[in-house]
Amino acid sequence: MEISAENPRFEGKVPHLMCKEGDIAEVVLIPGDPARVNMFQDLCDDFRIVASNREYTIGTGKYQGYPVSICSTGIGGPSTEIAVIELIELGAKALIRIGGTGVLTSEIKCGDMVITTGSMRLGGSSSFYAPVEYPAVASFEVIHCLIDACKNRGSNYWKGISASVGSFFAGQGRTAIGKKFYNSDLIEKYRKLNIINMEMESETILTLGNLFGIFTGSICAVHANRETDEWLYDFSPAQKQMCMIALDAVVLLYNRYLSNED
Numbered sequence: 153m154e155i156s157a158e159n160p161r162f163e164g165k166v167p168h169l170m171c172k173e174g175d176i177a178e179v180v181l182i183p184g185d186p187a188r189v190n191m192f193q194d195l196c197d198d199f200r201i202v203a204s205n206r207e208y209t210i211g212t213g214k215y216q217g218y219p220v221s222i223c224s225t226g227i228g229g230p231s232t233e234i235a236v237i238e239l240i241e242l243g244a245k246a247l248i249r250i251g252g253t254g255v256l257t258s259e260i261k262c263g264d265m266v267i268t269t270g271s272m273r274l275g276g277s278s279s280f281y282a283p284v285e286y287p288a289v290a291s292f293e294v295i296h297c298l299i300d301a302c303k304n305r306g307s308n309y310w311k312g313i314s315a316s317v318g319s320f321f322a323g324q325g326r327t328a329i330g331k332k333f334y335n336s337d338l339i340e341k342y343r344k345l346n347i348i349n350m351e352m353e354s355e356t357i358l359t360l361g362n363l364f365g366i367f368t369g370s371i372c373a374v375h376a377n378r379e380t381d382e383w384l385y386d387f388s389p390a391q392k393q394m395c396m397i398a399l400d401a402v403v404l405l406y407n408r409y410l411s412n413e414d
């Protein structure tokens with residue numbers, strides 16, 4: 153059997169997510185970590201893992217009667233680009249990142265929620281699609297749904313611009329094996345730009361989402377504070393809270409902007 157190298161499909165499945173049309177819902181929540189997908193077993197009805205390949209684990213179920221999928225992206229721009237493109241190809245109309253992040257100021261606490269309004273494009277992969285002058289902005293519809301969901305659950309939330317970086321250590325101003333690199337003062341520079349947090353995937357999602365005309369957004373639970381040097385020892389309660397907020401936001405998005413009630 154011959155398979156197209158330009159557009160490979162394996163028995164109708166896209167080549168990395170290993171899913172086919174019908175396997176995913178129109179609204180997809182996208183964590184980096186595949187383990188986060190399993191949190192939805194308890195939060196959704198009729199939840200089933202539809203595929204698991206490399207860093208991509210995909211589950212589909214219903215929340216309050218609305219179809220929703222969860223698909224991990226792995227870490228950083230390249231694996232996220234693949235997930236986003238294959239999800240859109242499979243019919244996704246909204247992609248919302250549910251991540252973990254480090255914040256730059258002490259007023260934002262570990263366990264708080266950060267909603268990205270736009271991202272600095274420092275991830276790499278999205279530059280193959282659009283020049284870096286093209287903005288990575290979240291859909292205002294998704295931002296509003298996430299804010300309302302945070303308010304309804306009484307969660308402490310912040311919104312603002314994220315630095316979305318293709319590096320965890322040097323690219324986020326950390327020492328690497330005890331060595332500081334040439335941009336080790338970048339946290340101070342980002343504070344001057346009013347950047348509130350750093351993570352590794354949002355810019356890829358927001359940039360590609362805008363290019364393909366779908367809804368996108370990003371909410372992250374704060375794992376780290378770079379001013380106080382705190383790292384949340386057990387971030388699963390904050391992650392679970394974020395997953396519930398995201399599911400509530402999915403319902404709001406369906407009610408306000410999508411018509412696919414089941």
Ligand SMILES: O=P(O)(O)O[C@H]1O[C@H](CO)[C@@H](O)[C@H]1O
Nearest residue numbers: 183184185227251252351352
């Ligand atoms: O917890 P996730 O969603 O993976 O997000 C954050 O955690 C990873 C780094 O530890 C990066 O992917 C970063 O963006």
Ligand SMILES: O=c1cc[nH]c(=O)[nH]1
Nearest residue numbers: 252253254351352376
């Ligand atoms: O500091 C942090 C914490 C989580 N994820 C990141 O990318 N950076």
